[in-house]
Amino acid sequence: MRFAAVAAGITLLLSTLGLVSPARADDVAESYVVRGEVTADGSLSITETITFDGPGPTDLEQRLATTRPQLNYTQLNYEINDVTVTAGGSDLSPTISTDGDYLVIGVDASKAGDDPVEISYTVVGAAVALPSIPDRADLTEVSWRVLQGLNVGVEQVSGEIALPANTHTYDIDCASGPPAATSTCTTYASGTFDAIYPQFTDGPRGPGEVVVLTFSVPTSAVAANQVLTEHWTLDRAFTAQGLPLAAALAALVLGGAALFALYRSKGTDAKGGRPIPVGRFEPVAAGEERFELVEKVRPGEIGTLVDERVDPVDITATILDVAQRGHLAIVQLPHENTNTNIDWTFERKTGPDELQHYEQIIVDAIAPVDGEPITVSKISGAVGEAVQRVQDAIYDEVVTEGWFVERPDAVRSGWGRIGWISVGVSVVALVLLAAFTKFGLLGLVLLGLAVGLLWVSQQMPRRTAKGASILSGLQVLAMTLATQPTDRLPKANTYEEISRVLPYAVVLGGLDRWLQALADADDDPGVPDPDDLSWYRAPQDWQLSDLPFSIESFITTMQGTLYTRH
Known part of the structure; x- marks a missing residue:
């Protein structure tokens, strides 16, 4: 009561002063x-x-x-x-x-x-x-x-x-x-x-x-x-109950099963038999073993069979292979000064065996018959058009060999386009479903399945049973190159025997130990060796002990200047 009286008095006072309007x-x-x-x-x-x-x-x-x-x-x-x-x-x-x-x-x-x-x-x-x-x-x-x-x-x-x-x-x-x-x-x-x-x-x-x-x-x-x-609310658009949830789960189960079936049929290798040996070291004398190819699988084809892509390393390994087989000489150019990078050019030669189609394209591009040899530092612009033809030829070759049913790049490209189209369609579907219905969760599932299809497309193609068996043989060869003693090759022609191994070591691993083995095989340490290797020529003061650095630099420069990985 006291508070009400006080409040009434204050209100009357403010009203008298004109500060509030009376009720x-x-x-x-x-x-x-x-x-x-x-x-x-x-x-x-x-x-x-x-x-x-x-x-x-x-x-x-x-x-x-x-x-x-x-x-x-x-x-x-x-x-x-x-x-x-x-x-x-x-x-x-x-x-x-x-x-x-x-x-x-x-x-x-x-x-x-x-x-x-x-x-x-x-x-x-x-x-x-x-x-x-x-x-x-x-x-x-x-x-x-x-x-x-x-x-x-x-x-x-x-x-x-x-x-x-x-x-x-x-x-x-x-x-x-x-x-x-x-x-x-x-x-x-x-x-x-x-x-x-x-x-x-x-x-x-x-x-x-x-x-x-x-x-x-x-x-x-x-x-x-x-x-x-x-x-429209976010909760309504992505309702996780009733029919919207059931539709999303059904799409997830059916779509997931379809993706798995597609992956199994197009992206998983056929079941191969026993590994097919590609190469091995055969005894030729007491304490000596010689590297022999069991299957005619070239280094450039190995990389494509392993990762289903023609990479810069495959082309680099092919150049080393055709060189050590006598079709090219890799020529290391003299240094103008210590601040310049090493550069190389190529000299065309006539080898004892027949080149594969893609190998011939590479030789013609880097050492043309009627043109100036290409230097590695400028190889990208000079052979850019040839690289695409090399890729096409290698892809065709692995199909001809029976390792793939279809060209790996064509299969990936075709399914990749379908995957990107699916992603675009699913994004539109997600926007429409979320904006106008309660089935936004279904749209998310569709988008996820489209991304899954895009991923599956990059796991293709499927290797044949023969391709799977060759791949298993290459895995055995990779282990062999990593563990085989490097001092058991025939002493009479150690340079040539180790040179035959190098291109395969480039794509399968173990390159460092085989390069060092070739450097250690120098029969006149301390003496310049510019012409000791038939396939690699260097400046007059170059020695075999410089070979590991020279070849590693050559490989790095080649891969950096050819083209980016596809």
Whole structure:
């Protein structure tokens, strides 16, 4: 009581000073009476009778909500029509406008004098179909804020909603208070001797507070007329339940099975038999072994069989191979000074055996018959067109040998295009499914499957049984090159024997130990060896001990200047 008195005194003082406006009596209506009717088609008509003690306010306003949020990312939409505002039978000429999700009714209630102000309108969309229950008649729920959005308070609120004749009501409820924190109305009833139709009482209610009346009636008496729309949200777009989840799981299982089947049929090697030996060291004398090819598999073909691609290392190994076979001489050019990089050129020779088609292309490109030999530092621009032909020829060769059914590059390219198209289509599908449906999770699965297809495309092609057996033989040869003692080669022609091993060591591993073995085989240490190797010539002060550095530099420079890995 003391606090109320003090507050009243402060308010009076501020009012006297003109700092706040004193409350007006017409800011609160004496009563607010609702008379409504629900018709068989679900339409709801409302008439609100607002009575003031004396003239009403000049700026009476009511805001009627045209939407109402529901569960599952949906909202109800209300269509409000036939708005009238009268007093004593005279039209008060209200202003009617929209503000977002509200229909705003404004009127000068002071024109009503001592007569009550009557606001009338009809609502379509307040009758909502309830879920069907077995062995029970279908019901329609009618729910409406019979008091809402007034900018004045009301002392007493009451009302009644008439129904079609002989209509029984179920589950009536009435809530009132601030819109976000309503509680039970003072009284509400329906279907009794004293309350045949749904009716309620409540109050007092402040400005903006609501009274929500809800009841259910048989659908046979009142049809549902709800207008329901769905809101887009991230949770709704990627719903992980019900049909969207089932569709996503089904697509994942079926698509995953299809990708696995594709990988097994196109990207997994056929089952080979025993490994086919490619090369081995055969005894030729006590303590001496000679490297022999069992299968005619050239170094450039080995790299393609192993990783299904023609790489710079394959071309480099091929150049070393054709050189040690007598078709080329690799010529190391003299240093102008210690700050310049080593460079090489090539000298064409006539070898004792026949070159493969791709080997001939390489020799013609780097040591043309009627042109200047190419230097390694400029080889990329000089043989760029030839590189593509070399790749094509090697791919054709591995198919001719029966190691692949189709060209590896063609298979990867074809399925890669399908994979990228699938990714593009799945991205579009994901956007559309997420924007307009609840099946965004399905779109994510489709995108994942498309990426999986892109990955599978790069695991292709499938080696034949023969190719798989040759590959196993190459793995055995790689282990042999890494462990075979390097000092057991025939002493009479050690340079030539080790030179035959080098190109295979380039693609299979173990190159360092075989280069060192060749350097260690120098028969005159400390003496320059510019011409000791038939396939490699160097400046006059060059020695075999320089060979590891020279060849490693040659390989690194070749691979760096030819082309990037495909």
